[in-house]
Amino acid sequence: MGNGINGDHWWAKGAGADMELGRTLEPLAPFRTKLNVINGLFNRPAVGVGIHPGQTGNILSGMPLRKGAVLHGGISMDQLLANHVGQDAMQPSMVLGCEQPITGYHETNFSMAYSSHISWQTCLLYLSNMWSGERHDNTKLPVLTLGGLGGGLVTGRVMDFGKAGDENRKLCSLHLSIMDRMGVKLPRFGDADTRLAGV
Secondary structure, eight states: OOSOOOTTTOOEESOGGGOEEOTTTGGGGGGGGGEEEEEEEBOGGGTTSOSTHHHHTTTTTOOOOOOSSSOOOOOOHHHHHHHHHOTTSSSOOOOOBSSSOOOSBOTTSOBTHHHHBOOOOSSEEEEOSOSBTTTTBOSSEEEEEESOTTTTSOOSEEEEOTTSOGGGOBHHHHHHHHHHHTTOOOSOBTTBSSOOTTO
16 A cells, blocks of 8 residues: 555556566566456545545545544445454454554644554455555556455456546445455445446
8 A cells, every 4th residue: 555656667468377567566476367457446535635644544435534633434345344254253353554653634634544544354455545646646546456255356357447437437346346255245335336347
């Protein structure tokens, strides 16, 4: 998870064992048959709200964040999954952070806690809150999945939703698709009520 990637080196083409990877993704070459490189998605509630905290804190919930002292951004997909499938585990969920906890407020009046806390539980999902950290461009997000959820997720693919139209490239549609494959079927999550086509 980062605040953007280098777009010149973040690319993939082809499929399966023959997938070619750009310099940033090349360390994942041994896993290319289990990898999905997904480009062109966006997180509508994070567009136009300022930078870092407003673009990071809802990347797994797709819900608008509340500014000020009260933290509120909706339940994240990993915690929702833990509520449905984690009851039989000794540790149903772990909350993960993306950097050291930060206190205080950003100039956009979002708590800095939104910058340092996200969560995830199963099937490795890598995503960034923006494509270009230099331009703070979050109109398309770089996303990777690694692992097939026990055969439920087709892997070894490159998918680009950049020209699919905003209604067909929502990050929360990907979250719905992944949750479906984990046995949690919801009519809506965050800003999406449809699954991501082809996932």
